[in-house]
Amino acid sequence: MINTSKKEPLVGQRPFFTEEHLLFRDSLRKFLEKEAVPFYEEWEKNRLIPISFWEKLGQNGYLGSWIDEQYGGLGADFGFSVILAEELERVGSGLMGIPLHTDIVAPYIASFGTETQKSRYLPQFLTGEMISAIAMTEPGAGSDLSGIQTTAVKSGDYYIVNGAKTFITNGIQADLILIACKTDPHAVPAHKGVSLLLVEADTIGFSRGRKLEKVGHHSSDTAELFFDSAKVPRENLIGEEGNGFIYMMQKLQQERIISALNAQTAAEDMLELTINYVKQREAFGKAISQFQNTQFTIAELATEIQLGRTFVDDLVVKHMQGLDVVTEVSMAKWWVTDMAKRCAGKCMQLHGGYGYMEEYKIARRYRDIAVTSIFAGTNEIMKKIISKNLGI
Structure with a gap:
């Protein structure tokens, strides 16, 4: 959600957030500021997230909070999964394997697995002792x-x-x-x-x-x-x-919501980075933010990003209600990821030459966002699903 002030958004601005969600989010943010942000560039260079980080997430209760209490979880709602995905994305897209583990793989076991499979694997998913793909x-x-x-x-x-x-x-x-x-x-x-x-x-x-x-x-x-x-x-x-394809079709709705959420969060982060940059960077004796082209570009980006947030949050609510929103989710997955890609290009342009330097986060965002229109089903497949469900 785009913040127009320095204050945190009110609970009511995210329709599925309660005080419990905000407490969880604040706790996770503090954890990530200490345990992820200072080391993320090193992880990028090493091309790997250390297992010790997974274990710390598990020890602090951040993995799979939706899993039933009998397996060690909290039995929480999907809103907590949204928070986990968004806060990890704010650090960097390379952390995407964590929500994949907790909210894409684990649900197959929870929904279709035997009691033996659930008892054997889900507790280890929660602690970070077991990583899945x-x-x-x-x-x-x-x-x-x-x-x-x-x-x-x-x-x-x-x-x-x-x-x-x-x-x-x-x-x-x-x-x-x-x-x-x-x-x-x-x-x-x-x-x-x-x-x-x-x-x-x-x-x-x-x-x-x-x-x-x-x-x-x-x-x-x-x-x-x-x-x-x-x-x-x-x-x-x-x-x-013989039912594997049916199971995958059932679970792809949640996977694609998470994909849209990640792209939406990345776009919001890119906009925030760019607004901060253009206020500080000067050209021809004044801040870049004072040029009309900059103002118009930022206004257009902010509008598209707000539209994406409103759309995605509405789908989260419907998904939490158990509704079949495959068509709308397919729309969100292709539109939000394409929007985020457009955002990346425009934000890098406003950074000028510095935006092409690895030391600036916008450069990483630019290269990370490209694949979002490919994984979890290409955007061309999303359009095919939409047209089919519209009777075309």
Whole structure:
């Protein structure tokens, strides 16, 4: 939310915030100021978030607060997940692997997992002892999830898994990977043959490839994963065999809301950075902020960003109410991420040459924002979903 004063927004300005949410947010901000902000540039250079940071988040109760109390969580609402995603994004986009772990992977286990799976994994998700990843994308299959080639064939008490995954966030450090695979390669239609399996890092036949070098999101480790006759216990099947595609479609709504939230937060941060910069930087004897072009550009950006915030917050409320808002979420995911990309270019331009220097945060924001229109389903796929749901 754009702040027009130095005061914190009132609770009512975020329709899903209560006093408990604000206490959680303030506590998390203080934690991140101490434990993340001073070290983030080092993490970017190292291309990795240290496991010790995950553990500190867990020890302080910031991971997966929505998880049921019987597994160690607080049973809190999605508003706490929103706060976690936004506050981590304010530090840097490279921390995106954390909400992926808590609010994208964990819900599959909580919603479709067996009691044994929930009791085994969720408590460790909360403490940071276990880091998770989700592996859908393959070298030859991205947005078309029904076209994946990784297979899982039953053999006694195991599934024998063969295939490869790529662009997997948390792939280097993950202790547990949720993979999409074909248990019936001959199913018609193809998506009915897709299932989900939980693969532990010490599984025989599983290996990690190289840590991929990306344009941005440097501290978020991204990897290739390989399965060479990997032996996965049959009890590691999530839900029912052949229902994996259905489960993914159900959970992608929340994943795309989080994607939109992250892009929205990044845009707000970029605007704040730029407003502060143009007030201080001078050209031709006066502050850049006094030029009409600067004022008009800032006004346009602020308006678009406020529209994005209003839209996204409304979808958060509807999502918390359990409503099916797939069409609107698809709209938000493509529009907000495209808006944030436009914002990055204009904000860098207002920084001039300094905006192209790595020592300025806007440079990092510029390279980090590019991928948001690609992951969680490309924006072209979002438009396809929208048009289909409109009956076109």
